Amino acid sequence: MNNDSNLIPKLTPQNAKQEHLVQILLAMSQNIPVEVNISGEWELSVILFPTMNYEYRIKPTPTPTPTPIPVSRKTWKKINKEFRFIVMDKNKHFYHCKSAPKSSDKTWLLSEVDHVKSPLIFDSDGINWETSLTERPEGV
Incomplete structure (x- = not known):
C-alpha cells in the first residue's frame, strides 16, 4: 500500500x-x-x-585535471586574434573558437559562426578532449 x-x-x-x-x-x-x-x-x-x-x-567523482593543448606563444601569433580558444574533440580534431564552447553529451557544442577547424597540427598525446579547452594567453 x-x-x-x-x-x-x-x-x-x-x-x-x-x-x-x-x-x-x-x-x-x-x-x-x-x-x-x-x-x-x-x-x-x-x-x-x-x-x-x-x-x-x-562515490566521489574525480574532477578531471585540465589538459591544455600545447600551443606556443609563437603559434598563437599565427592564429587570428578573434579566436581566443582552441579545443580538441574526441576524434582528435582541433578547433579555433571565438568564445569558450560548452561540452555536452560527450561533444563540444560549437556554433557554426563561432569556430573554425584548425589548419594547424597539435600534439594530442595525453590530452583529454573533455578538458582540452585552452585559452589564448594575454598579450598574444
Missing part, C-alpha cells in the same frame, strides 16, 4: 544519521554508486547495513 491509504505511516528522519541513510538509500535506488567504509577502505556497496554502524558515502 502507499502512504495515502494510511496503512503505512509516512516516516521522517529524526536526526542527521537517519537523513544521511535516507540519502544513501535514494542514491542506491537511483543507481548512483555508493561506497561503504570497511576497516578504513572505501568499497562499492549495493546493500545497506544500518545496524552495523558502517560509514556510507556517495
Whole structure:
C-alpha cells in the first residue's frame, strides 16, 4: 500500500544519521554508486547495513585535471586574434573558437559562426578532449 491509504505511516528522519541513510538509500535506488567504509577502505556497496554502524558515502567523482593543448606563444601569433580558444574533440580534431564552447553529451557544442577547424597540427598525446579547452594567453 502507499502512504495515502494510511496503512503505512509516512516516516521522517529524526536526526542527521537517519537523513544521511535516507540519502544513501535514494542514491542506491537511483543507481548512483555508493561506497561503504570497511576497516578504513572505501568499497562499492549495493546493500545497506544500518545496524552495523558502517560509514556510507556517495562515490566521489574525480574532477578531471585540465589538459591544455600545447600551443606556443609563437603559434598563437599565427592564429587570428578573434579566436581566443582552441579545443580538441574526441576524434582528435582541433578547433579555433571565438568564445569558450560548452561540452555536452560527450561533444563540444560549437556554433557554426563561432569556430573554425584548425589548419594547424597539435600534439594530442595525453590530452583529454573533455578538458582540452585552452585559452589564448594575454598579450598574444
